[in-house]
Amino acid sequence: MTGMPLLLAALALVFAGAVVALLLRRSPEVAAWCAAISLAVGALAAMVPVTQVLLGGPTLSFAGPWPMPNGAFLVEVDPLSAFFLVPILVVGGLGGVFGREYLSGDARGGVAAAGYNLLAASMAMVVLARNGILFLVAWEAMALAAFFLVAFDHHRAEARRAGWLYIVAAHLGAAALFAMFLLLAKDAHSYDFAAFVLHPPEGARAAVVAALAVVGFGAKAGFFPLHVWLPEAHAAAVSHASALMSGALIKLGLYGILRVFLILGPAPWWWGTVLAVIGLVSALIAISLALYQRDLKRALAYSSVENVGLMALGIGVAWEAAATGAPQVAKLAMAGALLHVWNHMAMKATMFLGAGSVLHATHTRDLEKLGGLMRRMPVTGVSFVVGAVALSALPPLNGFVSEFLMYRGLLERSLGPATPGSLLSAIAVGAVALVGGLAALSFVRLCGIALLGTPRSEEAAHAHEGGAGISGVLSVLAAMCVAMALVPTVLVTAVARVTAQVLRVEPSSVVGALGLEPLAHVNAGLWVVLGVGGALWWKLAQRRTRGETETWGCGYAAPTRRMQYGALSFAELAAEHVLPSWLRPSVHAGTRDGLFPTATRLEATTPDPVTQRVYEPLLWWWAGRLSSFWWIQRGVVSWYLLYILGAVMVGMGWVVIRGWLA
Secondary structure, three states: OOHHHHHHHHHHHHHHHHHHHHHOOOOHHHHHHHHHHHHHHHHHHHHHHHHHHHOOOOOEEEEEOOOOOOOOEEEEEOHHHHHHHHHHHHHHHHHHHHHHHHOOOOOOHHHHHHHHHHHHHHHHHHHHEOEHHHHHHHHHHHHHHHHHHHOOOOOOHHHHHHHHHHHHHHHHHHHHHHHHHHHHHHHHOOOEHHHHHHOOOOHHHHHHHHHHHHHHHHHHHOOOOOOOHHHHHHHHOOHHHHHHHHHHHOHHHHHHHHHHHHHHOOOOHHHHHHHHHHHHHHHHHHHHHHOOOOEHHHHHHHHHHHHHHHHHHHHHHHHHHHHOOOHHHHHHHHHHHHHHHHHHHHHHHHHHHHHHHHHHHHOOOEHHHOOOHHHHOHHHHHHHHHHHHHHOOOOOOHHHHHHHHHHHHHHHHHOOOOOHHHHHHHHHHHHHHHHHHHHHHHHHHHHHHHHOOOOOOHHHHOOOOOOHHHHHHHHHHHHHHHHHHHOOHHHHHHHHHHHHHHHOOOHHHHHHHHOOHHHHHHHHHHHHHHHHHHHHHHHHHHHOOOOOOOOOOOOOOOOOHHHOOOHHHHOHHHHHHOOOHHHOOEEEEOOOOOOOOOOOOEEEEOOOHHHHHHHHHHHHHHHHHHHHHHHHOOOOHHHHHHHHHHHHHHHHHHHHHHHHHO
8 A cells, every 4th residue: 555545544643542542441451552553553654655745746635525515525635735744743742752651650651542542633634625615624634633632630710720621722713713714715616625726816815814723823924912811721731632732733824824825826025924924933933932931841842933933934935035025035045934833843742741741750841840851861852952052053053054045045035136025134134033042942941940959849959860762852853853963965855845835946956055964964063073072071070089068058058959040030031130020021020028027928920921912801891791692502402493594684685685685
């Protein structure tokens, strides 16, 4: 079995694993094993046709029966779909193995494993769908599966809030997508993507479709100010689901935008400029908010918003450059953004699963209760550091490669002819450098507070490394971060094919424009220097005479573990003096009066400013207005049937009136 039959059989196996896990939910260990094995085997099998397409094979397609009005079971794998299938399969398969051990001993482990398999299968169907109705059905299935995993710990108020916030944001985005597909179908007289391509909307209608796509898909990607669900959901979800959501699910927002823009044809320059501005603003604000988060997973979630913003910036600059006659810039920016999709997959999966390993060992995500974990959990600690350095875009790891390509594109655009795009690129160079500096500070803070120092709680003091399922997956992902930096040229063929499809150029011209070989040599040389330097340091350290002494206690006679830098104090300088006031944390300090002051208290809250100052007041305002219609909700079935009858009669009357007017 090869090609599309193999891919569909692999997805069917993943779905079957979910069904079996549900049936065996009273035996959670067996159910989790069935789900994990089916997902891992299915992901490996699906990678075969996906890799063939990415390496130059023909597009795969299948049309099957589906008795759905205006719907058709049309699926296809072209380079763009194959490219976004890779994060789903890689993170999904590894996350399934991680999750089996992560939830071991949990009576609901089988149910969670079933939900995870359903999430992976529905995400894959989203990128395969070539009919609008099928796409929306898969999109809704993905949203519901993710909601279940976000609200899995529903006994906690935090998880319930995160789940409802996620589902509201998902359906607001879906409403925009419904309107978008209706507009596309109005011109094409069909919901098939092929018909959309043959009869795309034009003029103002095309601009409306593009705007709806940016809103609908941007809500899933976490564009500012539609990002507010993401920190809540990623923090509350089970950790391997957080890794899949960050490593793959939010990228489907970018996939949707790319797919719709392929349907609409070459984009005007200002479409790309608007997307680039949205991405740049998202990156700046998100990394600023990540800088002082106390919750480990919440800080990583804001980092995901930042990285998706950088990808949107690269895509927007590429479209603007292509529309204004700068093809070299377009290739560099688009290839850098797409390569960052894969790099971020490995980096953020490493970080979220590392955070899951910490949570599994200490039962807390609170940075103020962690510390000293590097000695107790060396595999988790090293993997976490590798992911942090990669996400900071520092050599010799993979994040540096993709962001370097985007920097090259921005620099070439800013040094070109004076246009709005060149001005934006010049500003973006400095802004992206600022983002990189804040990202480095943010991840130094996470690693320093969580991994180094003295344990700040008994749970951290007694932490221990997870089993082979947890440690093995973390080691594989950390190795991927290293390998993708050493051999980026291996990825060039796949990236070039997708870049060529999106920009409508030849793949060979993209390969020649990237020139990643020198970068690979630089990274390899740095690894050699680090290896030799580390070996020499270790040898000298073994010869050195060692002794133990008390650490200086800053004048305190009996220092305690609470006298270390905390998560907020580490970032206080930047938070108080670099960030604008509306992005700073809210700090409440008690007074210390009198000759012999008593105990005092310092509290810091880190709410999202958009949620606190925009959405919550707006929701309360609407709640007050809509509460006057409480009398409609009578709790009597007969009244609700009457409402339905009235709505049907109004609809039928509208159809009759339209017929008369026509």
